[in-house]
Structure formats: C-alpha cells, structure tokens
Amino acid sequence: MPNEANQPLPADQSNQPRAGKHPAPPCTLVIFGAGGDLTKRLLMPALYNLSANGLLDDSMEIISVNHGERETSVWRDELTQSLKKFAADKASTFHTSQLKEKAWSWVEQRLEYFHGEFEEDETFPRLKECLSKSKSQNVVFYLAVSARFFAPIVEHLGSAGLLDEKDDHFRRLVIEKPFGTDLASAKDLNARILKYAQETQVYRIDHFLGKDTVQSILAVRIANAMFELVMRREYIDNVQITAAETIGV
Numbered sequence: 001m002p003n004e005a006n007q008p009l010p011a012d013q014s015n016q017p018r019a020g021k022h023p024a025p026p027c028t029l030v031i032f033g034a035g036g037d038l039t040k041r042l043l044m045p046a047l048y049n050l051s052a053n054g055l056l057d058d059s060m061e062i063i064s065v066n067h068g069e070r071e072t073s074v075w076r077d078e079l080t081q082s083l084k085k086f087a088a089d090k091a092s093t094f095h096t097s098q099l100k101e102k103a104w105s106w107v108e109q110r111l112e113y114f115h116g117e118f119e120e121d122e123t124f125p126r127l128k129e130c131l132s133k134s135k136s137q138n139v140v141f142y143l144a145v146s147a148r149f150f151a152p153i154v155e156h157l158g159s160a161g162l163l164d165e166k167d168d169h170f171r172r173l174v175i176e177k178p179f180g181t182d183l184a185s186a187k188d189l190n191a192r193i194l195k196y197a198q199e200t201q202v203y204r205i206d207h208f209l210g211k212d213t214v215q216s217i218l219a220v221r222i223a224n225a226m227f228e229l230v231m232r233r234e235y236i237d238n239v240q241i242t243a244a245e246t247i248g249v
Helices: 037-052 072-089 101-108 123-131 147-159 183-194 212-223 225-230
Strands: 028-032 061-066 111-115 139-143 171-176 202-205
Touching: 028 037, 028 123, 037 072, 037 101, 061 123, 072 101, 072 111, 111 123, 123 147, 139 147, 147 171, 147 183, 212 225
Parallel strands: 028 061, 028 139, 061 111, 139 171, 171 202
Antiparallel strands: none
C-alpha cells in the first residue's frame, strides 16, 4: 500500500484526496484469507488509511474469500471490533486512538464475505460468477494465506480464466511472503505462477523489507565512507536481522 496512506489528515479532510494525489483506478479487491491475522492486522488498517486519505475509487468492492460459513454482516462486525481494538493499541498507525467512523464505514459497506475452500475446484467458478456482477472488471487478487496455498490458488484462478486480461481490464496477483523456502522452491513457485499469469501481473510482497531497520542498512553504508568500502558483496556472505515481537508471525 502507498506510504502516503499512513500519513495523517486534518479531521475535515477525511475521505478527500490530498492535493496532487489521485485515487487508485476502479477495481474489485479479492482477498484470500479473510479470517487471517494478516487481513485483520495489516490489510484492513491499510484500506482504512487509504479510505481516510481519499485514495480509493468510490466504485471499489472488496470480496474476502475464506473457508467456513459466515454471514457478511457478522464478519463486518468482527472486523469493526478488531479495528477498534487495534486503533486503541496502535494509535501511531491510525494517528488517533479511535476509528474515524466515516473512513471505516466507507470500507465496511464495500465488504462481502465469500465462503470457499482454497483448493476446491467448485470455489472458483462461483467466484467468477460473483465477480461478473462487480461494478469494475479490474480485479486484484491478494493472497493473504499460508504459503502452501499460493500455487494451488493461482492454478485454480488460471484454470477458471480469472487471470485473463481483456477489454482493457487488468487482473493483478499479489503474493505475500514467504516466496519459497530456498532458491529451488522459489524458482518452482515462480514457474507455476507464470504458467497462468504474466510477470507484469504479479506483485511479490514482503512488508518486512519496508521496516526502518532494513531500509537503514543502505543509508548506513552510503553515509559512511568506512562502511562503504567494506559493505560489498565481495566481503559479506549474508545479513541477518532479528525482529523480536510479542506475537507469533
């Protein structure tokens, strides 16, 4: 998600685009893994911040796919309570300890829960039928699921024709980390994905690469003549960073 989505806005400018910024193009966002920690702790807060900054098109729809029967209204209520608690605990992320009702309501009204098993064939024709009724045929598929589901979901999407781009409509595929467990498995996963999608359609996401600790490595190297001489591939085998957290990841 764009960094500007995390910047605060004056209260009277909520849901209005900042000067010089334009909303994302119309699209339907399909999230695989609606009930997961990633969706609750990262994707929904990001969508909330984008909404507060007026960076989402008004026709946007969000379809969240997950196993287990659940009413959309119940799922919306669960997310609302989760975000209220998250806002209280992570005020720096939301720039306030309370949700802005207008910004969250904008997102909440566009949420739809879709029951489907990630590895079952019958899930994807139903999803295709659901998407055919969307306001926009631009679709972003976000795989917020365990890594073992990456390839099966992509293969099912491809087989169902859901990754086909036509009539100037785009289809995008966002894959969360970890992208393989080593070079061989990463190459294998990449090959399976590119069998059904073009490279230009695929976005590989690792939000830990955006952490200050990681980004500051290059700054330390460039800003210090002594380090710049030795922090080179000829002398460094690998870099290891420990990120201690209170929750499991």
